[in-house]
Amino acid sequence: MSENKKIAVFDSGLGGISVLRELKKQLPGEDYLYYGDSANAPYGVRTAENIQELCDEVIRKICEKEGDIKCVVIACNTATSAAIEHLRKTFPDIHFIGIEPAIGWAANEMDHPMILTFATDFTVNGKMFRDNVKKLSDKARFISKGAPEFVKFVESGVTDAVDSAECRKYIDSLCEDINDKVDAIVLGCTHFPFIKEMIREEVAKKLDCEPKLYDAAVLVAQNVKKWLQENGLLEEKDRGSVEMMNSDPSKIDFMWKLYES
Numbered sequence: 001m002s003e004n005k006k007i008a009v010f011d012s013g014l015g016g017i018s019v020l021r022e023l024k025k026q027l028p029g030e031d032y033l034y035y036g037d038s039a040n041a042p043y044g045v046r047t048a049e050n051i052q053e054l055c056d057e058v059i060r061k062i063c064e065k066e067g068d069i070k071c072v073v074i075a076c077n078t079a080t081s082a083a084i085e086h087l088r089k090t091f092p093d094i095h096f097i098g099i100e101p102a103i104g105w106a107a108n109e110m111d112h113p114m115i116l117t118f119a120t121d122f123t124v125n126g127k128m129f130r131d132n133v134k135k136l137s138d139k140a141r142f143i144s145k146g147a148p149e150f151v152k153f154v155e156s157g158v159t160d161a162v163d164s165a166e167c168r169k170y171i172d173s174l175c176e177d178i179n180d181k182v183d184a185i186v187l188g189c190t191h192f193p194f195i196k197e198m199i200r201e202e203v204a205k206k207l208d209c210e211p212k213l214y215d216a217a218v219l220v221a222q223n224v225k226k227w228l229q230e231n232g233l234l235e236e237k238d239r240g241s242v243e244m245m246n247s248d249p250s251k252i253d254f255m256w257k258l259y260e261s
């Protein structure tokens with residue numbers, strides 16, 4: 001039924017592997033092609049036009065390699081914010097599913113929570129995120145922080161399994177001007193789930209609270225599943241394949257390590 005077409009998943013670098021893992025959990029029978037654009041990471045400090053150009057290039061490379069695909073998951077909050085509408089116009093035959101910080105999930109699940117979002121500067125300053133915050137303003141209070149160094153830490157090999165005093169210090173510095181206790185931490189960049197325990201522990205210690213973590217990867221995988229079902233494309237086999245590509249091929253080994261961690 002699916003003619004063995006793959007689901008393409010892409011990110012500016014390694015972060016989207018956190019989304020790939022969730023896709024694999026919820027949709028184990030699908031075949032995946034993951035593309036990381038580590039040679040051009042980080043995206044979060046670039047302009048929208050520049051991110052759109054990079055995304056165009058990535059999609060062309062995926063199509064060149066794979067031909068027909070089922071859909072493309074933009075496993076990058078920054079690229080979703082900067083480029084999803086542009087990509088839909090540029091590649092009208094491809095179905096794109098993006099990711100946005102899970103602030104709605106946190107706001108609707110808790111009783112008027114204080115939500116701390118960490119994301120890239122592009123995402124927190126972008127229209128998509130600011131509009132969503134506005135829409136939820138009667139349900140929650142928000143503190144939103146650009147945390148670009150997290151991307152660099154993860155790209156350079158820091159994870160919860162490795163730990164890093166420098167990363168913990170950076171988390172403390174991000175909390176320096178926060179005076180409220182927070183109920184929820186939204187991981188608004190797909191790189192951050194790899195250091196989520198460090199983030200939770202440091203924020204909890206620094207602000208004397210017990211925040212719950214929210215990662216939109218779960219919602220993305222649900223969206224992909226729904227779309228596949230609605231279009232009769234859901235793969236019934238038990239176990240599908242995963243292929244890794246990167247604009248910086250030296251990252252491939254580490255990509256597999258992250259995927260299997």
Ligand code: DGL
Pocket residue numbers: 011012013015016041042043044045075076077078079120123151188189190191
């Ligand atoms: N992983 C990406 C995200 O979800 C961005 C990282 C970057 O700045 O390249 O926003």
